[in-house]
Amino acid sequence: MKVMDRLNSSLEKLLPEQRLFLRSDDTTRFVRLRPLTQIVGISGITVVFGWTLVASSFLVIDAVSSGNSRDQMLRAKSAFEERLDQLSSERDARASEALAAQNRFTVALDQVSKMQSQLLKSEEQRREVETGLSAVQTTLRDAITERDAAQAIVSAENGDTEAAPDRSDEFSVALDILSTELRSASDQRVQAEQQAEEAKLAAQELTVERDQILARNDEILTQVQDAVSVSVKPLDDVFRSVGMNPDDVLSTIRKGYSGQGGPLTPMSYSTRGDAALSQGETKARQIIVTLDQMNTYRIAIEKLPLAMPVKDSFRYTSGFGRRWGRMHEGVDMAGPIGTPVYATGDGVVIHAGRASGYGNLIKIQHELGTETRYGHLSRINVKVGDKVSQGERIGDMGNTGRSTGPHLHYEVRMKGRAVDPMSFIKAADNVF
Template sequence: MDRLNASLGKWLPEQRLFLRSDDTTRVLHLRPLTQLAGISGITLAFGWTLFASSALMIDAFGAEGTRAPAAQAGLEQRLDELQAERDARAAEALAAQARFATALDQVSQMQTQLLASEEKRREMEAGLGAVRSTLTAALAERDAHQAQVADDAGPDRSKEVTVALDILAEELRQTADQRALARQEADEARLAAQELTVERDQILARNDEILTQLEDAVTISTEPLDDVFRSVGMNPDEVLATIREGYSGQGGPLTPLSYSTRGNAALSQNETKARQIIVTLDQMNTYRIAIEKLPLAMPVEQAFRYTSGFGRRWGRMHEGVDMAGPVGTPIHATGDGVVTYAGRQGAYGNLIKIEHELGTETRYGHLSRIGVKVGQRVSQGELIGAMGNTGRSTGPHLHYEVRMNGRAVDPMSFIKAAENVQ
């Protein structure tokens, strides 16, 4: 021990530690061997901390990799649910519009009947006024004739006049009954028109509520789709314009539109909302088409480890991510596209390039086997090759790149974008 302490003393000279109290002083001698043991213990503790942290990070990346393959399925399920909700809301709006049109037709018919009844009532009142005047004159004339007949003609002439007056009184009574019936029908028609007006207002309110709910639903549904394209560095407006250029066909015969002249203010407001909803739904559908064209799936569906990320590595730019696994692990296309390169290329080793739409391209390097040919069209999830250790590689893994308009971007942004849509 003395010889060992003597040899270590060249690098770790003996140290003295003074412990003083009020009345005593103690001296602790730290020999070189004791110092070496302390330093070794601290080094081991620090090394174990680094090892445990690395293991936890590797497990976290592995867990994230196992969740990624379900991203595309969740995206499609979410889009299907949004489309089903849109169809249901559209069906409710069409049904409400049909009920509203029927109610408007009934109100129009009742108002026509009411106007006819009112016109008939006025005519009957005018006729009754004329009959009343005539009856008054006739009664006066009857009294005069009765007096004259009583004086000149005798009882036979008086009886004829009495019969004529009875007939006239019966006609007047029937006319009065018809007038009372016409007034009753007019009141009933007015009440029915008021009820139809209330029902129409309720239909308009319900229609407006449905359109508002549908408008809010589709507006909220477009927000995560905007985030998807912004998260991968794409301008949503430019993406929508590009998709619409390829899906812009129109045609077919047109028929003139006809609208009721009643309730124009409410109809105009609902029509504005409906048009805005149609615009938003078209935007959602355009987003869906664009998302189907992006490479959002995982290239490796079996267990793997992330061994290197996107960014600077060893003083140079690493333009993709590395996913390590056994040789022969299946490699799948992350989106629909056309194979533009399939062969050996320098440090990539065996390489596959797939050109997608919207200016995106994916690369799969270090493959042990290539299962596609140049010019072949592949679909998302299709098997294209197997993981290997070709090119400049320290072990079997997949080097996966995503490029936009020739510029390399972080592939993890596309994978995480699929999770945001889900």
């Protein structure tokens, strides 16, 4: 008491003693507020005010961080889809150019084939003309020789110096006609050779152009293949991060999406050979397989509870794991009573009501063997058997059951075993 009196005396100058009068109808009382009591009161008010500021700051930071994370995820998803669309459009354009070049190359080959046929025909005609000309020349020489011999014999027998009618002019005219035909055939052959050479050059240019287009198309296929391969890895990480086997997930999803049908179009063949066709088909088929895997992953992700159960401002007050020597099988998110609670994935409500320490509890059964629980609710908006969608409001935050204050107890279970819900919440960051 002496110590208290000394403290009060020393603080009297800073905080004079105050009296709080309490007056009723017939009596008047007062309460003495000594300096030490005033200091304790002021300190308590300061601590409460400071704690309020810190808690508000945490709530604001959590809200801002949650918004930024969702915005970044949406921007990344939009950028990837836009880039994939660009690559697909460019790939289709290059494929169209390659097909057009292939058609031009085929036309050029047909023209070369026709010109070669004309060249062979003209060459054959030339050879026939040359053969005929040689025969005529031989016959002409033999006829002239025989004529001269006959004239000499007749002149010697008759003593007549007059020569027989000269037929050399007729043979000269026939020889000129044959020479003209031979030159014409030779000119046609030279012209056909020139056209064939030009066609070969055009075919070579088209071949180079086609090869360049195919190389560019192959490059685009490689880029698309790399893009989809990079996109599959985060999806694969999502399932591994929550303790699921990706191969088992893909197998389960494909069992429900296994329809096939026809009719089938005729098989096409490449003029570049089986090796080039095999290489292009291999990449295209690998891209199709990877895209199918990525699409299957997306179907599976839509069936997982990856969303946030609370979208308004809240504070994490307890995590998954040991707490005070006992296992805490979920996470606690504290907020005002009546804060909306949303389903984190598509599923069917299997429980909606009181459940011992959980208070008002909702259980939702999702596909792939997952289940979510929402405890301590003040209000339940669904009933057993209802089908709910991701983001649908199912209840309101409350303080029912074993609870020290208004909050949501959120659990995720896989095949009956409780797992850390934060692994599902954080896994959504790896999707895009």
